[in-house]
Structures are given as structure tokens and as C-alpha cells.
Amino acid sequence: MTHTASSNEARYRIAKRRIESFSKRFGEPHFYLACHAAFPLALTPDLLYRLWANFQQDVNNNLLNIPWIAVADLLLSNLCNEVGYELYEIDWAIRNELLNQLKNNPCFGQQRILQLSDFLLAYMREQLNSSNPDTRDFAQAQKWTALAYAQPHEAAREIASNLASLNIEDASEWIRLTSLVQTLAEPLAGYEPLLVYVSGMKSFTRGNVTEAKNILSQIMDSKDEIHVAGVKLLIPNIAPIEAKIISQKESTYKLNFRQIAQKKNRLLVGLAGLIFGLAGVQIIYSQITSLNPRYVQLQKLLSDGKWKEADDETAQKMWEVAGRQQERSLREEDFEKFPCEDLRTIDNLWVKYSKEHFGFSVQRHIWESADVNSDFNKFILHVGWAMSADNEKIVFYGLDSLSFDLTVPKGQLPVAVTYDGGNLTTREKYMSRIISCDIGAN
Numbered sequence: 001m002t003h004t005a006s007s008n009e010a011r012y013r014i015a016k017r018r019i020e021s022f023s024k025r026f027g028e029p030h031f032y033l034a035c036h037a038a039f040p041l042a043l044t045p046d047l048l049y050r051l052w053a054n055f056q057q058d059v060n061n062n063l064l065n066i067p068w069i070a071v072a073d074l075l076l077s078n079l080c081n082e083v084g085y086e087l088y089e090i091d092w093a094i095r096n097e098l099l100n101q102l103k104n105n106p107c108f109g110q111q112r113i114l115q116l117s118d119f120l121l122a123y124m125r126e127q128l129n130s131s132n133p134d135t136r137d138f139a140q141a142q143k144w145t146a147l148a149y150a151q152p153h154e155a156a157r158e159i160a161s162n163l164a165s166l167n168i169e170d171a172s173e174w175i176r177l178t179s180l181v182q183t184l185a186e187p188l189a190g191y192e193p194l195l196v197y198v199s200g201m202k203s204f205t206r207g208n209v210t211e212a213k214n215i216l217s218q219i220m221d222s223k224d225e226i227h228v229a230g231v232k233l234l235i236p237n238i239a240p241i242e243a244k245i246i247s248q249k250e251s252t253y254k255l256n257f258r259q260i261a262q263k264k265n266r267l268l269v270g271l272a273g274l275i276f277g278l279a280g281v282q283i284i285y286s287q288i289t290s291l292n293p294r295y296v297q298l299q300k301l302l303s304d305g306k307w308k309e310a311d312d313e314t315a316q317k318m319w320e321v322a323g324r325q326q327e328r329s330l331r332e333e334d335f336e337k338f339p340c341e342d343l344r345t346i347d348n349l350w351v352k353y354s355k356e357h358f359g360f361s362v363q364r365h366i367w368e369s370a371d372v373n374s375d376f377n378k379f380i381l382h383v384g385w386a387m388s389a390d391n392e393k394i395v396f397y398g399l400d401s402l403s404f405d406l407t408v409p410k411g412q413l414p415v416a417v418t419y420d421g422g423n424l425t426t427r428e429k430y431m432s433r434i435i436s437c438d439i440g441a442n
Helices: 003-026 028-037 045-054 069-075 092-104 109-124 133-150 152-164 171-183 192-205 209-217 258-262 293-303 307-322 332-336 340-353 360-367 376-382 424-436
Strands: 080-084 087-090 273-277 282-286 386-388 394-396
Touching (some): 003 028, 003 092, 028 045, 028 069, 045 293, 069 080, 087 092, 092 109, 133 152, 152 171, 152 192, 293 307, 293 340, 307 340, 332 424, 340 360, 340 424, 360 424, 376 394, 376 424
Antiparallel strands (some): 080 087, 273 282, 386 394
């Protein structure tokens, strides 16, 4: 057995012991959060909080019951290493073990990996267009991580295209990108030529010319070219490299985000912090960004025009806020004390992405219109929740009978939260709370 193989085995043994110790100390819900947190290459408190908020159920919609304190417990545990201000890494051996357990668990499996990929891509989207190069590099690494697990061919193609465009003398960038690809070796295992290529280029950049030549020759075709995912890769002239490149030390460029952290963490613009008080027992999440992380998934669904899924997500989050996830319904008293801030956030998202066709405030304007005049029967007929039968009795449509697009009556959505367990009184309380919270006031 080689020294490297022996060292890796030792790290995996240590990783398993740490995970077992963490699970034994905190319990299964904490362990589930750790498995999800292993998906990104690096963590911030904001990112981990959003993972907690968005993945409270398994793929069968069973609640995981992960407490909010798990965010702090995980970041302060020996599963995470703090590498900068509000910037954390999970060791690669621990990451791989946690992800393998997530994939092999029938309650999660590949479906959860794909969901995590979609989440991470959405989370990093804005940062990919940042004017700050450090922020873009950070976002790009996270994006390739998400793609490597869900769309490995696309990840390989993007990485190969990026490598093909690099200047051969840009040693620091070669070390950064080759180290990144090696970190993703497991999900990119089907792209052996790419992994061999980055190993050879890493040797070349460090000045090991003979080693680089031997490695690269393994994947050259009959035309002495190297292709990965349809991209022709650069092959350097295997000749002595300038001393200034040879002298570069790999540790300076090691991809563990310390380099980014040392640049005053400019990539953390807009991210939130966690304040730990009472000797670490109490944790208060401080939201700096404009959107409550609870509603990130709702924003994504609405921006994609997935109105049915967004309506279901709205109900889920309102049940969650009221502590009624198990009952899947809200009572009169739940509507009466429902937080106005949450109602306002949900309404803003619906109004924005539907272009004022849906939302609580749209429903309120209809409710107070001259045609409806605060008459609930007239209201539900106006928005298309019900129809009037021959005997003038109001008959509610089933949710499965409704259409979910912009051709339906204005104000029809959100609707699901008023249906499950709802009756006339609770639906009136729903509208009463919208008004008392001053949602949509002129």
C-alpha cells in the first residue's frame, strides 16, 4: 500500500469517528443537517441557515425536525474548520463520507442531491455576475460543485472550457483550478481524462516537467491532442519553465478558500451573520439580505412561473411559521396572530413575479372593491375559488380542479393555505389578518 493510500484511509477513519461522535452527541436531526451542509465546498452562516430553512423534510415529505440551534452546533463542532471571518470548510474526507451517507439513505438519495444542486445554483446566481473577482471565483467554485453532482458532463465541459482559456504562465490560477477539480474527483470520476489532465498540469505548473510529460502522454490521442467533453485542451511545450513559475509554492494557492478569506472576505458582501450569546446556548439569526431565507425557495418557484408549486410552498411555509406543519392547516387563532412581516414578504414576492396578478394585496383590493364590498361569497366567486350552483348554493372547487397560470381570475392565488382545514370563519380571519397587517393598503 502506498503512503498516500494509507494516509487517505487514516483520514477516512478519523472522519467516520468524528461523524459518529457528532451524531451521538446531538442526535439524528443534527446529523441530517450535516449531510446537507457537506454539499457546498465552503459554508457561511447564511448559507447554512438557508440549507436548514429549505431542507426540513426528506424526499417523502416527512419532517426532519432539525432545530434552529443545529446551525450553530454544526459550525462550532469539529466537523467544521473556520478558515476566515464567517467562512467554514468541512474536511474533504468528512464531506465525502457525509455525502455518501446522504446518497445511500433511501429517504434522500440522488433526488436530494439534485435538489441541493438546484438550491446551490440559485443561491450563487447573483454572485456569478459580481464585479468583485474574488466573489466570482467563490461563486464559480460552488457552481461547479453543484453541476458536478447533478450534471457532470456540463461541469466537465465548463471546467475544460475555462482551463482551455487560461494563460500558461498564470501559475496561481492553474493551481487554483486544478486543485478545485481534484476536490471534485468523486462526482467527476466518469471524466478520467479531465482528472489526469489537471494532475499533469499541476505537476507542470510546479516545475515537475518530466512527471507532467508522463502524465499528459497517457491521454493524448493519435494527433497528440487532448479533448474533454468536446473541448480541446492546452498542451504546454514540455520545456524548462521559468524560475519564477517553478518557485511558486502550491500552498500559497491551495483551494481551501483561505486565500479568499485573507482578502478581507470581500465575497461576503450581503451575507448574514450569526450572533452567539449566553455562552453559546442562545443563537440569534441576523438577516442582512432583504429576503428572509425561509422564502428563498418560494422566490425561486415564483420567478420560474411555477404557480402551483409556489402556492403549495406558501401553505407549507405559513404552516411552518404557525407551528402547524403536522396538522397542515391554520385555525382562526393562527390567522389572528400570524406575523405581519411574513405576510408582507410572501405578498411582495407574489405581486412582483405575477406582475400584480396574484398576492394578498391583490385579494384585499378585490375584497374592498365596489363589486365585492367585503362580501365573502362575492369574493370567492370573483377570484374563482367557488361557483354558484342552481340552488344558489356556493360550491368550492377542489384544489385539483383549479388551473394555475396567469389566465385565471386576478387574485386567485395564493389559495392552498385557506383550503386545508378551512371553513368560512377561518377564511374570513385570513382576510381580516391581511387587512389588520395593512397588506396592500393604498
